Amino acid sequence: MSEQGFWNQEWMEIQQKYWQNWSDFSRQALGGKAVPKSPWENAMEHWWQVVSPAAPDMTRDFMDKMMNQGKALFHMADEFSRNFQENGAATEWNDVMSKTFADMKQGFMGMPEAGGDDALHKMMAFWEMPLDNWQRMVSSLSLMPGDMLCNMPHGGHLERFLSAPGLGYTREEQGQQQQMMLKVLEYQQALQDYMQFFSNLGVLAVDRMQTRVGEIVADGKQIDSARQLYDTWVGVCEEAYGEQVMTPEYAKIHGRLVNALMGVKHEMAVMVDESLGAMNMPTRTELRTLQTRMQENRREIKGLKAEIAELKAALASQVAAKPKAAPRKKAAVKKKAAAKR
């Protein structure tokens, strides 16, 4: 690898092969011959598996992002290109386009029907980014990797069971655990609403994309590269997102999601504190109280220090002013003393 760098001959051959596949496909567009799905992606992944162990964490994370976006970019172009190549000659372009957009919408509604492969789902993965960001953030606030709360059991009659009062000697503990589970359920519901919002938003974005493509046609222009298609899609998504997240409905969904997560974490903190208290160890609540009191003391001390400094400065200036007047007074005293004598 070191002699050839990361860009080696093998990789070039894979690219060439891919190009060849496409060219063959292009020639036999109506021949019905199956074309291998996403050889580019496979080759890319193979290459990355070889290279990535040598890369430092930051670089690997960074490259992962570019790889994933590259996949989204070319999956989309792939999907559109295939649909147009396979059906374009036989039907009107707007029929083909409608079918492609209908497939995309189905992808958002959780019903991928992309001929049994997951190409459409991967293309849609682009839309999972806000959710992915959320889950990364939740993971960073937790000891456990990922958003473990979203996989906890829920649904059915669980809520009713959890509302039943605790019994016997451990009723308080039962109540606390029930409260915890209810908070988890609240979080799962809030997360579901959040995901549903994005699913609806995705459908809206597809409609917008269809309109945008119509406008491009009306202007006598054409999208002729994967990058142009991707940029148009990003623009449309951002536009639809920007409008929808400013609605009062989303503000509530967003608020509920954050509050529900905090509700769970708060219950956890209460339980942890109780355990610490039982072990005769300082709890987080106690530490917070100490921190607050300490900060109050520091604030007062700093204020007093500033006052002392001001007083010292004032005193110093008074002392500095005194020596000039002093000799006269002494002289006056001497005069008085002399007069008495």
Place this chain on the structure above:
Amino acid sequence: MFPIDIRPDKLAEEMADYSRKLGKGVENLLNSEQIDTGVSPKEAVYTEDKFTLYRYTAPEGVKQNSVPLLIIYALVNRPYMTDIQENRSTIKNLLAAGQDVYLIDWGYPDGADNSLTLDDYINGYIDRCVDVIRQRHGLDKINILGICQGGTFSLCYTSLHQEKVKNLVTMVTPVDFKTPDNMLSAWVQHMDVDLLVDTLGNVPGELLNWTFLSLKPFSLTGQKYVNMVDVLDDEDKLKNFLRMEKWIFDSPDQAGETFRQFIKEFYQENGFLNGTVKLGEHLVDLKNISCPVLNIFAEQDHLVPPDASVAPQENSTSASIPLSAR
């Protein structure tokens, strides 16, 4: 004519090009050394708790303004943005223009700083920095440049300590926190900030990163990296990108009580406009600001929309000069 006509050979070419750039990019990424940030020489002149007051070294042959300038940056990101690279440095330009520049680096608050309030930051830390500078230069008043949230702090400070401020510059500073195009504001209206702070204590930088990325998720977490591939084979551009990337994700945790107050008093209660911001025992009134104010804001800013920034001229008695930038 087909609206989307991506020829297979062209698509294959694009893919190959993307892959080639990625391949080359790994080499450049592995070769890129530690990402440096902050290019102008400076010395620490005062420290307290987690923060440091720096003074930047004046370039040779440049006559300095006799009134120094204190830059107050936001708590939510690191201040090296003002001096991020040789050809993109506000500080460098200010120094070249003869300004004697000081800057407060807030550092990284930890759990022990949870109880710091806005009053501690503004009437405590900032006021002491201003006093240090005044003393060093034997002056009654200095100039202040506040950036973003630091601008909001500067407005509060000037309102309460007008006798110590000669001129005030606010840069991308929110004043009206409830303009219709303010996404952040819309999102926090239903957020229970008491529950959040009581639960987490300090507010983690990751939570803030998520919020900022959510403003434009597809551009900021997706398209940006596709665009990045185009500059991967250019070492300088790659380094500049990595610097920005480092800055974006270098988000210090926020002292819990300060965060609680900031969200409640500014975002939820729009305190500047309603005259409800209270720091310690003092009510903040922008009408107390009587020094000249230069208000700089961007016309396309999704974090601080321009309408959020234009309020100072209507809410203070000072001679305000708004300056917008594209």
